[in-house]
């Protein structure tokens with residue numbers, strides 16, 4: 001690096017020797033923060049307009065700055081921008097190029113601000129843009145879940161606890177459980193957006209600025225709903241990024257659990273579902289294989305998002321006020337979180353409505369595990385037995401079923417009466433899988449009626465967001 005170049009560095013006047021070449025590269029962030037170029041330019045445009053409004057820049061200077069920034073943006077988007085490590089980060093790269101293009105006026109743009117409030121503004125704009133791209137993808141996933149739930153409202157499958165057959169449920173009901181989880185994720189993200197959407201610009205380096213700035217004006221131009229109320233907090237706060245990543249980690253946790261079910265269900269042992277070929281790959285050696293790669297990968301990618309959350313929390317935990325260079329480390333975890341979440345969501349939103357349910361298999365599986373045993377116990381309580389006694393009776397009947405290879409619904413009335421003489425012909429209404437699910441007919445229950453009602457509520461909710 002030449003001395004001449006170094007003299008162009010913003011901080012160079014104070015230094016008597018040039019930065020060590022390795023240190024220069026080590027401390028630079030341009031390799032990754034160039035991803036925020038749009039937000040950086042957007043922030044600079046608003047800042048320049050505000051400086052003009054309060055009389056620090058004149059109209060012709062503003063015009064030069066706006067034209068220059070437009071050209072910088074064009075160069076970046078055309079892939080013609082010459083990114084420079086010597087200019088350290090996105091802010092200085094853009095400003096140096098602007099100054100090269102329009103001369104001395106370019107150097108006035110930084111009046112009344114610092115890279116500290118500039119970067120805080122850029123990240124907030126960046127996350128806000130990402131939130132606005134992620135919300136419609138979450139909605140698309142929810143629409144897919146509703147479609148599948150409504151298609152499979154009557155489909156019976158075993159419901160599990162401890163991964164052991166517990167009671168029959170409807171496939172639609174199971175899908176709507178995932179809908180509820182995603183709905184809470186949406187709410188978390190919407191709530192996070194409110195705090196992200198706050199303007200820190202005007203905090204300057206840490207203490208505010210001596211210029212007569214108009215922060216409300218800048219906030220309005222950038223669409224921020226609020227303004228940070230303490231300059232020290234404004235430059236150093238990264239809570240909003242942590243919150244966003246916590247949302248992402250929770251969403252990935254849900255997608256990972258869901259993935260686990262899809263992987264199990266598409267196995268030869270379960271055969272509950274068939275994932276369309278376009279979401280799977282084969283094996284290079286075993287010709288019979290069809291691997292559920294998409295859910296497997298989403299499950300696997302969950303780990304890195306958890307890691308990013310832990311990185312950001314740890315990044316912040318020991319920082320004294322106000323800005324510290326440590327904060328430069330917030331970007332890579334954040335960017336990877338965004339990419340991982342958007343990729344995983346896109347894959348899921350495409351895949352879910354395309355799932356093919358093997359109804360005969362889910363039905364047979366529900367029959368195999370004595371899933372209506374609780375229904376028989378409840379029936380006996382209806383006939384006057386205490387629940388503990390009926391539990392005992394049903395246990396004996398199940399033991400008999402295991403020995404003889406029969407489901408409860410397949411036993412004769414005489415056989416059942418051998419366990420309890422209160423049992424009559426009407427027992428078969430509760431022992432069938434259809435009877436069992438239909439009986440759970442209340443808000444939140446698995447009955448097909450309830451699934452259809454929940455689908456309608458879910459559709460109405462989706463209209464509102």
Ligand code: ARG
Nearest residue numbers: 029033089115116119327328
């Ligand atoms: N590249 C820095 C970051 O990402 C920008 C702010 C640097 N400020 C400073 N005074 N060194 O946080």
